[in-house]
Amino acid sequence: MDIHFIINPIAGKNQSIRKISLLIDRLNTEYPDAFIHFTESKGEGGKIAESLKGDLVKLIICGGDGTINEVVNGLGPYSSPIIDIFPIGSGNDLSRELNINNNIEELIKRIQDDEYRSIDLGEIVLTDDENRSIRQIFCSSCGIGFDALAAHFSNKNTKLKGFLLYLSSAFSALRNYSNSRLSGHIDGRSIRLDSMMVSIGNGKTSGGGFKLLPFAQVDDGKLDLSIINYLNRLKILFYLPIAIFGKHTKMKIVNYSKFESCSIQLDPGNYIHTDGEVISMNGIKVEIRVLKNALKIKV
The missing domain is CATH 2.60.200.40 (Tumour Suppressor Smad4)
Structure with a gap:
Protein backbone atom coordinates (compact mmCIF):
# COMPACT_ATOMS: atom_id res chain seq x y z
CA MET A 1 0.00 0.00 0.00
CA ASP A 2 1.41 3.38 -0.99
CA ILE A 3 2.18 5.90 1.73
CA HIS A 4 1.53 9.61 1.24
CA PHE A 5 2.36 12.50 3.55
CA ILE A 6 0.66 15.89 3.30
CA ILE A 7 2.76 18.32 5.32
CA ASN A 8 1.82 21.88 6.20
CA PRO A 9 5.22 23.53 6.81
CA ILE A 10 3.71 26.58 8.54
CA ALA A 11 1.44 24.63 10.91
CA GLY A 12 1.56 25.73 14.52
CA LYS A 13 2.37 29.36 13.66
CA ASN A 14 5.66 28.33 12.01
CA GLN A 15 6.85 26.71 15.24
CA SER A 16 7.08 23.13 13.95
CA ILE A 17 9.90 23.44 11.42
CA ARG A 18 12.42 21.44 13.46
CA LYS A 19 9.85 18.70 14.18
CA ILE A 20 9.13 18.40 10.46
CA SER A 21 12.86 18.21 9.69
CA LEU A 22 13.33 15.37 12.18
CA LEU A 23 10.34 13.55 10.70
CA ILE A 24 11.70 13.83 7.15
CA ASP A 25 15.05 12.41 8.29
CA ARG A 26 13.31 9.34 9.76
CA LEU A 27 11.12 8.88 6.70
CA ASN A 28 14.16 8.90 4.42
CA THR A 29 15.45 5.97 6.45
CA GLU A 30 12.26 3.99 7.15
CA TYR A 31 10.07 4.81 4.14
CA PRO A 32 12.27 6.12 1.31
CA ASP A 33 9.53 5.36 -1.24
CA ALA A 34 6.87 7.41 0.54
CA PHE A 35 5.31 10.30 -1.37
CA ILE A 36 5.85 13.58 0.48
CA HIS A 37 3.68 16.56 -0.44
CA PHE A 38 4.37 19.98 1.06
CA THR A 39 1.52 22.48 0.90
CA GLU A 40 2.54 25.91 -0.32
CA SER A 41 -0.79 27.74 -0.16
CA LYS A 42 -4.23 27.53 1.43
CA GLY A 43 -6.37 24.90 -0.26
CA GLU A 44 -3.48 22.91 -1.73
CA GLY A 45 -3.82 20.11 0.82
CA GLY A 46 -7.40 19.60 -0.28
CA LYS A 47 -6.42 19.40 -3.94
CA ILE A 48 -3.73 16.79 -3.21
CA ALA A 49 -6.22 14.78 -1.14
CA GLU A 50 -8.85 14.96 -3.87
CA SER A 51 -6.44 13.31 -6.29
CA LEU A 52 -6.08 10.37 -3.86
CA LYS A 53 -9.67 9.90 -2.67
CA GLY A 54 -10.28 6.82 -4.80
CA ASP A 55 -7.00 5.10 -3.91
CA LEU A 56 -6.45 2.66 -1.04
CA VAL A 57 -3.40 4.40 0.44
CA LYS A 58 -2.11 5.40 3.83
CA LEU A 59 -2.37 9.18 4.08
CA ILE A 60 -0.60 10.92 6.95
CA ILE A 61 -1.63 14.51 7.63
CA CYS A 62 1.10 16.61 9.25
CA GLY A 63 -0.51 19.76 10.58
CA GLY A 64 -3.24 21.00 12.86
CA ASP A 65 -7.02 20.86 12.84
CA GLY A 66 -7.21 23.31 9.94
CA THR A 67 -4.95 21.16 7.77
CA ILE A 68 -6.90 18.02 8.67
CA ASN A 69 -10.14 19.79 7.79
CA GLU A 70 -8.76 20.86 4.43
CA VAL A 71 -7.56 17.36 3.56
CA VAL A 72 -10.76 15.63 4.67
CA ASN A 73 -12.86 18.06 2.63
CA GLY A 74 -10.68 17.22 -0.35
CA LEU A 75 -11.22 13.50 0.22
CA GLY A 76 -14.92 13.75 0.97
CA PRO A 77 -16.78 11.29 3.22
CA TYR A 78 -16.47 7.52 2.77
CA SER A 79 -13.29 7.80 0.69
CA SER A 80 -10.72 5.01 0.27
CA PRO A 81 -7.54 6.32 2.01
CA ILE A 82 -6.72 5.37 5.60
CA ILE A 83 -5.84 8.54 7.51
CA ASP A 84 -3.22 9.09 10.18
CA ILE A 85 -2.32 12.32 11.97
CA PHE A 86 0.99 13.83 13.00
CA PRO A 87 -0.29 16.79 15.08
CA ILE A 88 1.85 19.92 14.84
CA GLY A 89 -0.85 22.61 14.82
CA SER A 90 -1.95 25.30 17.23
CA GLY A 91 -4.91 23.46 18.75
CA ASN A 92 -4.76 19.76 17.76
CA ASP A 93 -8.22 19.00 19.13
CA LEU A 94 -8.93 15.97 16.92
CA SER A 95 -5.62 14.31 17.77
CA ARG A 96 -6.27 15.02 21.45
CA GLU A 97 -9.65 13.29 21.15
CA LEU A 98 -8.04 10.27 19.48
CA ASN A 99 -5.08 10.23 21.89
CA ILE A 100 -2.55 10.74 19.10
CA ASN A 101 0.66 12.65 19.86
CA ASN A 102 3.52 13.92 17.72
CA ASN A 103 6.04 11.31 18.75
CA ILE A 104 7.88 10.32 15.57
CA GLU A 105 8.69 6.77 16.67
CA GLU A 106 5.05 6.08 17.53
CA LEU A 107 4.01 7.36 14.11
CA ILE A 108 6.52 5.03 12.42
CA LYS A 109 5.00 2.07 14.30
CA ARG A 110 1.44 3.07 13.38
CA ILE A 111 2.35 3.24 9.70
CA GLN A 112 3.55 -0.36 9.85
CA ASP A 113 0.21 -1.48 11.29
CA ASP A 114 -2.84 -1.90 9.03
CA GLU A 115 -5.50 -1.56 11.73
CA TYR A 116 -7.86 1.40 11.63
CA ARG A 117 -11.21 2.55 13.01
CA SER A 118 -14.06 4.48 11.42
CA ILE A 119 -15.21 7.74 12.99
CA ASP A 120 -18.12 10.08 12.35
Whole structure:
Protein backbone atom coordinates (compact mmCIF):
# COMPACT_ATOMS: atom_id res chain seq x y z
CA MET A 1 0.00 0.00 0.00
CA ASP A 2 1.41 3.38 -0.99
CA ILE A 3 2.18 5.90 1.73
CA HIS A 4 1.53 9.61 1.24
CA PHE A 5 2.36 12.50 3.55
CA ILE A 6 0.66 15.89 3.30
CA ILE A 7 2.76 18.32 5.32
CA ASN A 8 1.82 21.88 6.20
CA PRO A 9 5.22 23.53 6.81
CA ILE A 10 3.71 26.58 8.54
CA ALA A 11 1.44 24.63 10.91
CA GLY A 12 1.56 25.73 14.52
CA LYS A 13 2.37 29.36 13.66
CA ASN A 14 5.66 28.33 12.01
CA GLN A 15 6.85 26.71 15.24
CA SER A 16 7.08 23.13 13.95
CA ILE A 17 9.90 23.44 11.42
CA ARG A 18 12.42 21.44 13.46
CA LYS A 19 9.85 18.70 14.18
CA ILE A 20 9.13 18.40 10.46
CA SER A 21 12.86 18.21 9.69
CA LEU A 22 13.33 15.37 12.18
CA LEU A 23 10.34 13.55 10.70
CA ILE A 24 11.70 13.83 7.15
CA ASP A 25 15.05 12.41 8.29
CA ARG A 26 13.31 9.34 9.76
CA LEU A 27 11.12 8.88 6.70
CA ASN A 28 14.16 8.90 4.42
CA THR A 29 15.45 5.97 6.45
CA GLU A 30 12.26 3.99 7.15
CA TYR A 31 10.07 4.81 4.14
CA PRO A 32 12.27 6.12 1.31
CA ASP A 33 9.53 5.36 -1.24
CA ALA A 34 6.87 7.41 0.54
CA PHE A 35 5.31 10.30 -1.37
CA ILE A 36 5.85 13.58 0.48
CA HIS A 37 3.68 16.56 -0.44
CA PHE A 38 4.37 19.98 1.06
CA THR A 39 1.52 22.48 0.90
CA GLU A 40 2.54 25.91 -0.32
CA SER A 41 -0.79 27.74 -0.16
CA LYS A 42 -4.23 27.53 1.43
CA GLY A 43 -6.37 24.90 -0.26
CA GLU A 44 -3.48 22.91 -1.73
CA GLY A 45 -3.82 20.11 0.82
CA GLY A 46 -7.40 19.60 -0.28
CA LYS A 47 -6.42 19.40 -3.94
CA ILE A 48 -3.73 16.79 -3.21
CA ALA A 49 -6.22 14.78 -1.14
CA GLU A 50 -8.85 14.96 -3.87
CA SER A 51 -6.44 13.31 -6.29
CA LEU A 52 -6.08 10.37 -3.86
CA LYS A 53 -9.67 9.90 -2.67
CA GLY A 54 -10.28 6.82 -4.80
CA ASP A 55 -7.00 5.10 -3.91
CA LEU A 56 -6.45 2.66 -1.04
CA VAL A 57 -3.40 4.40 0.44
CA LYS A 58 -2.11 5.40 3.83
CA LEU A 59 -2.37 9.18 4.08
CA ILE A 60 -0.60 10.92 6.95
CA ILE A 61 -1.63 14.51 7.63
CA CYS A 62 1.10 16.61 9.25
CA GLY A 63 -0.51 19.76 10.58
CA GLY A 64 -3.24 21.00 12.86
CA ASP A 65 -7.02 20.86 12.84
CA GLY A 66 -7.21 23.31 9.94
CA THR A 67 -4.95 21.16 7.77
CA ILE A 68 -6.90 18.02 8.67
CA ASN A 69 -10.14 19.79 7.79
CA GLU A 70 -8.76 20.86 4.43
CA VAL A 71 -7.56 17.36 3.56
CA VAL A 72 -10.76 15.63 4.67
CA ASN A 73 -12.86 18.06 2.63
CA GLY A 74 -10.68 17.22 -0.35
CA LEU A 75 -11.22 13.50 0.22
CA GLY A 76 -14.92 13.75 0.97
CA PRO A 77 -16.78 11.29 3.22
CA TYR A 78 -16.47 7.52 2.77
CA SER A 79 -13.29 7.80 0.69
CA SER A 80 -10.72 5.01 0.27
CA PRO A 81 -7.54 6.32 2.01
CA ILE A 82 -6.72 5.37 5.60
CA ILE A 83 -5.84 8.54 7.51
CA ASP A 84 -3.22 9.09 10.18
CA ILE A 85 -2.32 12.32 11.97
CA PHE A 86 0.99 13.83 13.00
CA PRO A 87 -0.29 16.79 15.08
CA ILE A 88 1.85 19.92 14.84
CA GLY A 89 -0.85 22.61 14.82
CA SER A 90 -1.95 25.30 17.23
CA GLY A 91 -4.91 23.46 18.75
CA ASN A 92 -4.76 19.76 17.76
CA ASP A 93 -8.22 19.00 19.13
CA LEU A 94 -8.93 15.97 16.92
CA SER A 95 -5.62 14.31 17.77
CA ARG A 96 -6.27 15.02 21.45
CA GLU A 97 -9.65 13.29 21.15
CA LEU A 98 -8.04 10.27 19.48
CA ASN A 99 -5.08 10.23 21.89
CA ILE A 100 -2.55 10.74 19.10
CA ASN A 101 0.66 12.65 19.86
CA ASN A 102 3.52 13.92 17.72
CA ASN A 103 6.04 11.31 18.75
CA ILE A 104 7.88 10.32 15.57
CA GLU A 105 8.69 6.77 16.67
CA GLU A 106 5.05 6.08 17.53
CA LEU A 107 4.01 7.36 14.11
CA ILE A 108 6.52 5.03 12.42
CA LYS A 109 5.00 2.07 14.30
CA ARG A 110 1.44 3.07 13.38
CA ILE A 111 2.35 3.24 9.70
CA GLN A 112 3.55 -0.36 9.85
CA ASP A 113 0.21 -1.48 11.29
CA ASP A 114 -2.84 -1.90 9.03
CA GLU A 115 -5.50 -1.56 11.73
CA TYR A 116 -7.86 1.40 11.63
CA ARG A 117 -11.21 2.55 13.01
CA SER A 118 -14.06 4.48 11.42
CA ILE A 119 -15.21 7.74 12.99
CA ASP A 120 -18.12 10.08 12.35
CA LEU A 121 -17.87 13.40 10.58
CA GLY A 122 -20.19 16.40 10.53
CA GLU A 123 -21.50 18.21 7.48
CA ILE A 124 -22.76 21.80 7.42
CA VAL A 125 -24.55 23.62 4.62
CA LEU A 126 -24.77 27.32 5.41
CA THR A 127 -26.40 30.26 3.70
CA ASP A 128 -25.03 33.76 4.25
CA ASP A 129 -26.66 37.20 4.04
CA GLU A 130 -25.86 37.41 0.31
CA ASN A 131 -27.65 34.08 -0.31
CA ARG A 132 -24.39 32.25 -1.01
CA SER A 133 -24.31 28.57 -0.06
CA ILE A 134 -21.28 26.84 1.47
CA ARG A 135 -21.01 23.11 2.12
CA GLN A 136 -18.26 21.94 4.47
CA ILE A 137 -17.28 18.81 6.35
CA PHE A 138 -15.92 19.13 9.88
CA CYS A 139 -13.96 16.50 11.76
CA SER A 140 -14.17 17.70 15.34
CA SER A 141 -16.07 20.95 15.90
CA CYS A 142 -18.34 23.60 14.46
CA GLY A 143 -19.13 26.84 16.26
CA ILE A 144 -21.59 29.70 15.82
CA GLY A 145 -21.36 33.11 17.46
CA PHE A 146 -18.86 33.81 20.24
CA ASP A 147 -16.86 30.61 19.65
CA ALA A 148 -16.45 31.37 15.94
CA LEU A 149 -15.55 35.00 16.59
CA ALA A 150 -12.83 33.76 18.96
CA ALA A 151 -11.59 31.50 16.14
CA HIS A 152 -11.46 34.58 13.90
CA PHE A 153 -9.14 36.35 16.32
CA SER A 154 -7.18 33.15 16.93
CA ASN A 155 -6.30 32.88 13.25
CA LYS A 156 -4.93 36.42 13.33
CA ASN A 157 -2.59 35.69 16.24
CA THR A 158 0.85 34.68 14.97
CA LYS A 159 2.55 34.02 18.32
CA LEU A 160 0.45 32.00 20.77
CA LYS A 161 -0.58 28.34 20.53
CA GLY A 162 -3.07 26.00 22.19
CA PHE A 163 -4.97 26.95 25.33
CA LEU A 164 -3.36 30.38 25.72
CA LEU A 165 -4.16 31.23 22.11
CA TYR A 166 -7.86 30.52 22.55
CA LEU A 167 -8.00 32.28 25.92
CA SER A 168 -6.47 35.41 24.41
CA SER A 169 -8.84 35.17 21.44
CA ALA A 170 -11.85 34.72 23.74
CA PHE A 171 -11.08 38.00 25.49
CA SER A 172 -10.77 39.71 22.10
CA ALA A 173 -14.15 38.26 21.11
CA LEU A 174 -15.65 39.51 24.35
CA ARG A 175 -15.27 43.09 23.13
CA ASN A 176 -16.89 42.45 19.75
CA TYR A 177 -19.44 39.63 19.94
CA SER A 178 -23.19 39.82 19.27
CA ASN A 179 -26.04 37.48 20.17
CA SER A 180 -28.35 35.86 17.62
CA ARG A 181 -31.95 34.73 17.82
CA LEU A 182 -32.04 31.03 16.92
CA SER A 183 -35.10 29.37 15.43
CA GLY A 184 -35.46 25.99 13.78
CA HIS A 185 -35.50 22.27 14.45
CA ILE A 186 -33.13 19.74 16.02
CA ASP A 187 -34.11 16.15 15.16
CA GLY A 188 -37.66 17.44 14.75
CA ARG A 189 -37.73 19.39 18.03
CA SER A 190 -38.49 23.10 17.68
CA ILE A 191 -36.15 25.68 19.19
CA ARG A 192 -36.46 29.44 19.55
CA LEU A 193 -34.12 31.37 21.84
CA ASP A 194 -31.43 34.04 22.03
CA SER A 195 -27.90 32.63 22.09
CA MET A 196 -24.36 33.93 22.43
CA MET A 197 -22.67 30.68 21.42
CA VAL A 198 -23.51 27.38 19.76
CA SER A 199 -21.00 24.51 19.86
CA ILE A 200 -21.48 21.41 17.70
CA GLY A 201 -19.19 18.45 17.15
CA ASN A 202 -18.08 14.91 17.85
CA GLY A 203 -14.99 15.93 19.82
CA LYS A 204 -14.96 17.06 23.43
CA THR A 205 -12.66 20.04 22.96
CA SER A 206 -12.17 22.96 20.60
CA GLY A 207 -9.80 25.90 20.53
CA GLY A 208 -6.88 23.86 21.80
CA GLY A 209 -8.48 22.24 24.85
CA PHE A 210 -11.68 24.10 25.78
CA LYS A 211 -14.07 21.32 26.87
CA LEU A 212 -17.24 22.71 25.32
CA LEU A 213 -18.76 19.27 24.49
CA PRO A 214 -17.67 17.04 27.38
CA PHE A 215 -19.91 14.08 26.43
CA ALA A 216 -19.04 13.93 22.73
CA GLN A 217 -17.76 10.72 21.14
CA VAL A 218 -16.25 10.33 17.69
CA ASP A 219 -18.10 7.13 16.84
CA ASP A 220 -21.53 7.17 18.52
CA GLY A 221 -23.45 8.16 15.39
CA LYS A 222 -24.45 11.50 16.92
CA LEU A 223 -23.21 15.07 17.07
CA ASP A 224 -23.22 16.89 20.41
CA LEU A 225 -24.83 20.31 20.72
CA SER A 226 -24.35 22.97 23.39
CA ILE A 227 -26.34 26.20 23.15
CA ILE A 228 -25.44 28.90 25.65
CA ASN A 229 -28.23 31.44 26.03
CA TYR A 230 -27.87 35.20 25.81
CA LEU A 231 -25.33 36.58 28.29
CA ASN A 232 -23.98 40.05 28.88
CA ARG A 233 -20.22 40.59 29.01
CA LEU A 234 -19.99 40.47 32.79
CA LYS A 235 -21.76 37.10 32.93
CA ILE A 236 -19.56 35.73 30.17
CA LEU A 237 -16.53 36.49 32.33
CA PHE A 238 -18.13 34.46 35.11
CA TYR A 239 -19.31 31.50 33.03
CA LEU A 240 -16.42 31.20 30.54
CA PRO A 241 -13.96 29.56 33.00
CA ILE A 242 -16.68 27.04 33.92
CA ALA A 243 -17.28 26.17 30.26
CA ILE A 244 -13.54 25.82 29.59
CA PHE A 245 -13.43 22.78 31.88
CA GLY A 246 -16.72 21.27 30.70
CA LYS A 247 -18.67 22.02 33.90
CA HIS A 248 -21.35 24.14 32.23
CA THR A 249 -23.73 21.53 30.84
CA LYS A 250 -26.15 21.39 33.81
CA MET A 251 -26.56 25.14 34.14
CA LYS A 252 -29.91 26.74 33.31
CA ILE A 253 -28.32 28.92 30.65
CA VAL A 254 -27.17 25.85 28.68
CA ASN A 255 -29.16 23.55 26.39
CA TYR A 256 -27.14 20.37 25.81
CA SER A 257 -28.20 17.43 23.65
CA LYS A 258 -27.13 14.91 21.01
CA PHE A 259 -28.66 14.91 17.54
CA GLU A 260 -28.36 13.58 13.99
CA SER A 261 -29.61 16.57 11.96
CA CYS A 262 -30.70 20.14 12.55
CA SER A 263 -31.78 23.27 10.69
CA ILE A 264 -31.29 26.65 12.38
CA GLN A 265 -31.97 30.24 11.31
CA LEU A 266 -29.81 33.04 12.78
CA ASP A 267 -31.04 36.60 13.26
CA PRO A 268 -28.89 38.57 12.86
CA GLY A 269 -26.31 36.54 10.95
CA ASN A 270 -23.17 35.56 12.82
CA TYR A 271 -19.65 34.08 12.59
CA ILE A 272 -19.39 30.34 11.87
CA HIS A 273 -16.30 28.13 12.06
CA THR A 274 -15.49 24.50 11.26
CA ASP A 275 -12.49 22.95 13.04
CA GLY A 276 -11.26 26.43 13.96
CA GLU A 277 -11.41 27.88 10.44
CA VAL A 278 -13.98 30.67 9.94
CA ILE A 279 -16.15 29.87 6.91
CA SER A 280 -18.61 32.77 7.23
CA MET A 281 -18.79 36.07 9.06
CA ASN A 282 -22.52 36.46 8.46
CA GLY A 283 -24.24 33.08 8.23
CA ILE A 284 -28.02 33.31 8.48
CA LYS A 285 -29.02 29.65 8.11
CA VAL A 286 -27.29 26.35 8.82
CA GLU A 287 -28.24 22.75 8.13
CA ILE A 288 -26.03 20.25 9.93
CA ARG A 289 -26.02 16.45 9.96
CA VAL A 290 -23.83 13.62 11.15
CA LEU A 291 -22.05 11.41 8.62
CA LYS A 292 -21.74 8.08 10.41
CA ASN A 293 -18.49 6.09 10.16
CA ALA A 294 -17.39 8.38 7.32
CA LEU A 295 -13.61 8.50 7.88
CA LYS A 296 -11.11 5.66 8.21
CA ILE A 297 -8.38 6.62 10.66
CA LYS A 298 -5.44 4.84 12.27
CA VAL A 299 -5.71 3.69 15.88
